[in-house]
Amino acid sequence: ANKKLWGGRFQAPTSKEVDQFGASIYFDQLMADEDITCSLAHLHMLAKTHIIDQADADQIDAGLRDIQADLKKGNLHFSYENEDIHMNIESILTDRIGPVAGKLHTARSRNDQVAVDFHLYVKRRLPKVIGLLKGLMETLVTMAEQNVETIMPGYTHLQHAQPISYGHYLMAYYQMFKRDCERFEFNQHHTDMSPLGAAALAGTTFPIDREMTAKEIGFGQVYANSLDAVSDRDFALEFLSNASIMMMHLSRFCEEISMWASYEFNYIEISDAYTTGSSIMPQKKNPDMAELIRGKIGRVYGDLIGLLSTMKSLPLAYNKDLQEDKEGVFDVFNTIIPSIKIFTHMLQGISVKKQNMYDATTNDYSNATELADYLAAKGMPFRQAHGIVGKMVYDCIVKQINLQDLSIEELKQYSTLIDSDVYEDLKPETAVKRRNSLGGTGFAQVQKQIQAAKAELAE
Numbered sequence: 001a002n003k004k005l006w007g008g009r010f011q012a013p014t015s016k017e018v019d020q021f022g023a024s025i026y027f028d029q030l031m032a033d034e035d036i037t038c039s040l041a042h043l044h045m046l047a048k049t050h051i052i053d054q055a056d057a058d059q060i061d062a063g064l065r066d067i068q069a070d071l072k073k074g075n076l077h078f079s080y081e082n083e084d085i086h087m088n089i090e091s092i093l094t095d096r097i098g099p100v101a102g103k104l105h106t107a108r109s110r111n112d113q114v115a116v117d118f119h120l121y122v123k124r125r126l127p128k129v130i131g132l133l134k135g136l137m138e139t140l141v142t143m144a145e146q147n148v149e150t151i152m153p154g155y156t157h158l159q160h161a162q163p164i165s166y167g168h169y170l171m172a173y174y175q176m177f178k179r180d181c182e183r184f185e186f187n188q189h190h191t192d193m194s195p196l197g198a199a200a201l202a203g204t205t206f207p208i209d210r211e212m213t214a215k216e217i218g219f220g221q222v223y224a225n226s227l228d229a230v231s232d233r234d235f236a237l238e239f240l241s242n243a244s245i246m247m248m249h250l251s252r253f254c255e256e257i258s259m260w261a262s263y264e265f266n267y268i269e270i271s272d273a274y275t276t277g278s279s280i281m282p283q284k285k286n287p288d289m290a291e292l293i294r295g296k297i298g299r300v301y302g303d304l305i306g307l308l309s310t311m312k313s314l315p316l317a318y319n320k321d322l323q324e325d326k327e328g329v330f331d332v333f334n335t336i337i338p339s340i341k342i343f344t345h346m347l348q349g350i351s352v353k354k355q356n357m358y359d360a361t362t363n364d365y366s367n368a369t370e371l372a373d374y375l376a377a378k379g380m381p382f383r384q385a386h387g388i389v390g391k392m393v394y395d396c397i398v399k400q401i402n403l404q405d406l407s408i409e410e411l412k413q414y415s416t417l418i419d420s421d422v423y424e425d426l427k428p429e430t431a432v433k434r435r436n437s438l439g440g441t442g443f444a445q446v447q448k449q450i451q452a453a454k455a456e457l458a459e
């Protein structure tokens with residue numbers, strides 16, 4: 001005989017290694033509270049629709065609440081023989097209240113049960129991620145506000161390109177995290193949908209009320225198709241994909257923070273509280289947190305690719321393969337929540353070495369575009385101006401001076417269009433201030449962006 005909840009059809013017990021290998025209780029016990037919550041909703045609906053007697057329902061209700069209380073206290077014991085969280089809870093319930101427990105699974109399958117638990121798990125946690133991202137965005141706005149007029153080199157190809165406002169740089173990341181938030185919000189729209197009542201795959205002959213269970217659990221919608229309801233893991237894939245994109249943004253930021261804290265750049269200093277030392281080199285102050293967050297992207301991408309690969313070519317509807325959907329999602333929540341939190345705290349403790357940033361824009365040729373624009377504004381075709389300034393840069397490199405070091409007489413040898421007002425244009429602060437096109441680094445534009453961001457965050 002086979003003593004499993006589903007053992008009736010079997011003559012012999014399953015092998016121990018099948019039990020061990022097939023079990024998901026090792027990790028899906030993290031959804032215990034979701035499982036009980038969804039079972040309670042299902043139970044109340046069964047009673048309301050007279051599918052089971054109210055007296056039986058009351059007994060089951062009390063039993064489930066008892067289990068929920070023990071779960072909070074950490075008093076439940078799960079076993080791999082009961083395979084997963086669903087059958088573990090049902091088996092504990094049966095131990096406590098007897099065979100009436102068996103009525104709970106009327107008009108339900110583990111296929112819609114696991115799906116609804118998993119949706120609820122993600123639905124409950126997405127707001128945490130969105131909230132942390134909003135906190136990070138607020139920090140960025142605060143820092144940007146203090147640094148609208150902080151001048152730094154802007155890079156392309158990691159070469160000095162044009163000077164920019166550090167506030168503008170910070171707001172660039174604000175915009176990325178804002179889109180990340182929007183993606184997670186859209187993700188919530190797809191997660192906020194109840195598969196419960198799809199039963200095994202085809203729905204049920206019992207007169208269930210899916211809207212009722214959805215409402216009690218707190219879902220905004222129900223799945224329209226029972227096959228889709230038990231097969232869909234898009235909401236989890238979207239989460240993993242959104243998390244990957246968000247971590248990609250964080251990793252770029254972390255990379256820049258690590259570079260800028262280096263001796264070579266020396267633009268910023270990370271606080272002692274968010275750096276670490278070396279066990280051998282006494283002078284070291286390492287940006288460990290930035291590196292670790294940058295490194296954690298590996299597992300997040302891995303979890304995304306893992307589930308995408310598991311889902312590929314899976315026939316409808318439920319397949320045991322789908323049991324592989326949960327660990328990656330749990331892992332990603334456990335990875336991104338502390339990553340955003342610690343990153344935000346690290347950012348708040350960064351001090352900016354404004355003079356070093358500024359100096360880096362005066363010992364280079366990042367004002368070359370200003371000079372070419374100056375000539376173009378005086379009527380010279382831009383291409384010709386570009387050529388002349390290129391030659392000037394070359395001559396200055398040979399002489400080991402910068403463009404602004406050339407005397408007015410020397411400048412005029414390149415073009416008679418140049419007057420002494422050019423020196424004002426060659427200053428980095430002028431270059432930044434004047435880039436006032438929409439979304440540009442000009443101080444007024446950065447202020448505008450900050451005001452818009454504040455309004456968005458206040459909503």
Ligand code: ARG
Nearest residue numbers: 024084110111114318322323
């Ligand atoms: N532990 C299973 C999972 O995580 C629950 C669903 C099992 N359903 C089934 N028909 N075997 O996917």
